[in-house]
Amino acid sequence: MGTPLGDFVRAKRDSIRPADLGLPDQPRRRAPGLRRTELATRAGVSVEYLTRIEQGRDRNPSIAVLNALADGLSLDTAERAHLRYLAKITGGVCAAHQRPVPPPREVRPAVLDTLRLLEPGVALVTNRLGDVLAHTSGFELLMAGSGLLDGPEPNLTRYVFLDPAARTVFADWDQVADEQAFDLWLGPSAGTAEWFRAELAPLAGAEFTRRVGRQLPPPTVPLRVNHPSGPQLRWHREVLELSGSDAQQLVVLLPADEATAAAFDRLRGAHRGQLRAV
Structure with a gap:
């Protein structure tokens, strides 16, 4: 089962053209976007660890890892903030059994x-x-x-x-x-x-x-x-x-x-x- 953080990292990786990051165009690519190995190398993490994040098996990456992933994906300011937010809700939110109270509709x-x-x-x-x-x-x-x-x-x-x-x-x-x-x-x-x-x-x-x-x-x-x-x-x-x-x-x-x-x-x-x- 995926997580918001893992889904975002995978979606962003798939959306990047390797040439935009100065990577050589390899004819054997099965799908557009960065390979896991390429992102792992750019971020300085292992492929196995990146796979665990994308598949939702690691829900609590450190701030250093998040920053490394942001650098590896060349995220802009808004995307970096979104990455931190997704890491927060991925690691800190448990499934709720009761519907939460709707947000107030009153305006100050x-x-x-x-x-x-x-x-x-x-x-x-x-x-x-x-x-x-x-x-x-x-x-x-x-x-x-x-x-x-x-x-x-x-x-x-x-x-x-x-x-x-x-x-x-x-x-x-x-x-x-x-x-x-x-x-x-x-x-x-x-x-x-x-x-x-x-x-x-x-x-x-x-x-x-x-x-x-x-x-x-x-x-x-x-x-x-x-x-x-x-x-x-x-x-x-x-x-x-x-x-x-x-x-x-x-x-x-x-x-x-x-x-x-x-x-x-x-x-x-x-x-x-x-x-x-x-």
């Missing part, structure tokens, strides 16, 4: 006040599970007609994988799906995320489980939204991590080009709304 008054200051801009408060906890009127206008905000407790991850409309709303659906699946590894707690993944997997199928198992941080690119009124809108996203143990984030969407800014100004001029806490 100070955060709501901050959200009000962003009106009439496009912003929301969410958590790593994808719960939409509060949002500005601008976000409601952006997602109008999409179906995301129709229910009493909207959740972006469930919407992306379970609502067919999401594939039309998000021009780069694969990118958004990768982002939502990856975020599940980051909280609010390992137990809660594990339950969420287990509940969603039978409903979402291979599109979800394949992405969750990949565990590779997706690239940061503009969000493209096909608005029901006609225009395609492109947004840069600024994400601010909020204090507390519930993994809440303040996400602000900024127009990525002048065409988006102009089109959304026209939409905003035709509608008026107010801040909403879900």
Whole structure:
């Protein structure tokens, strides 16, 4: 049985082109990516030990080993942080027999006040599970007609994988799906995320489980939204991590080009709304 840490190391190893690391291209490679022997040599560990990590038979590698693996895989800053997080939950989380308490949906008054200051801009408060906890009127206008905000407790991850409309709303659906699946590894707690993944997997199928198992941080690119009124809108996203143990984030969407800014100004001029806490 694999572990989050082992799955990540194996997935990252498989994704690397040896030539990018200055390794010779050997014609007898059975699969793309680094061989275990190559990574073991770069990291200074034995092939047998690397195999135990990837197969989940070693759940508590030392900090030195983690740093060596990060160097061997040429991980960037975000990937190194993710590697340390996976090592933590791999070694410290036991299987739970009872469903954990869901993360709170309440948003602190100070955060709501901050959200009000962003009106009439496009912003929301969410958590790593994808719960939409509060949002500005601008976000409601952006997602109008999409179906995301129709229910009493909207959740972006469930919407992306379970609502067919999401594939039309998000021009780069694969990118958004990768982002939502990856975020599940980051909280609010390992137990809660594990339950969420287990509940969603039978409903979402291979599109979800394949992405969750990949565990590779997706690239940061503009969000493209096909608005029901006609225009395609492109947004840069600024994400601010909020204090507390519930993994809440303040996400602000900024127009990525002048065409988006102009089109959304026209939409905003035709509608008026107010801040909403879900």
